[in-house]
Amino acid sequence: MRVLIAAAIAAFGLTTTAAHADLRYYVDQDVLRKNHSTTLLDRAMRDIGRNPTGWSHRWCGRQMAMWVGQGPNLAREWAHYGKATTARPGAIGVMNRHVGIVKEVKGGRVILVSGNHAGKSGNRKVGIGSYPMGRFIAFREP
Numbered sequence: 001m002r003v004l005i006a007a008a009i010a011a012f013g014l015t016t017t018a019a020h021a022d023l024r025y026y027v028d029q030d031v032l033r034k035n036h037s038t039t040l041l042d043r044a045m046r047d048i049g050r051n052p053t054g055w056s057h058r059w060c061g062r063q064m065a066m067w068v069g070q071g072p073n074l075a076r077e078w079a080h081y082g083k084a085t086t087a088r089p090g091a092i093g094v095m096n097r098h099v100g101i102v103k104e105v106k107g108g109r110v111i112l113v114s115g116n117h118a119g120k121s122g123n124r125k126v127g128i129g130s131y132p133m134g135r136f137i138a139f140r141e142p
Contacts, residue, residue: 039090040067040068040090040092040101040142041089041090041101041102041103041113043067044067044100044101044113044114044126045103045113047063047067047115047126048113048125048126048127048128049118049125049126049127050125050126051115051116051123051124051125051126052066052126053066053115055116056122056123057116057121057122058075058116059073059115059116059124060075060098060099060100060114060115060116060117061073061074061075061077061078061099062115063114063115063116063126064078064092064099064100064101064114064115067101068081068092068142075094075095075096075097075098075099076094076096076097076099076137078092078094078099078138078140079094079137079138079140081140081142082140082141082142083140083141084138084139084140085139085140085141086139087102087105087110087133087136087139088102088105088139089102089103089104089105090102090141091139091140091141092139092140092141093110093112093131093136093138093139094136094137094138094139094140095131095135095136095137096135096137098114098116099114100112100113100114100115100117100129101113101114102139103128105133106130108132108133108134109130109131109132109133110130110131110132110133110136111128111129111130112128112129112130112131113126113127113128114126114127114129117129
């Protein structure tokens, strides 16, 4: 497992800072640009069916931090990230215990791409889910 984490750190240019103690996560922005990751939704869609974090539980916030390039590991804390926006493709959708990127809005439901979604507990992957609009506490953008 340590080898996989070390490989991920090298591949994604992950770094730690003094803020690491506050459970924050940072990615080298140059690495994101070199990977031609033009939008958050593009980055999220590339990870469907995988778990790039290596975590086994409660990792949707961590995954969001990897897509954005920095941010909190806890889902609810994303409600304070960036600036407020509406439910629209590419926005960060925040629920009390889950966070992801809005893929689309259909009627009163939000289609969300998120980490820790699909699969059995302890072995979940990035997936796509449909949630009622009323479950969301915030929609944010960088």
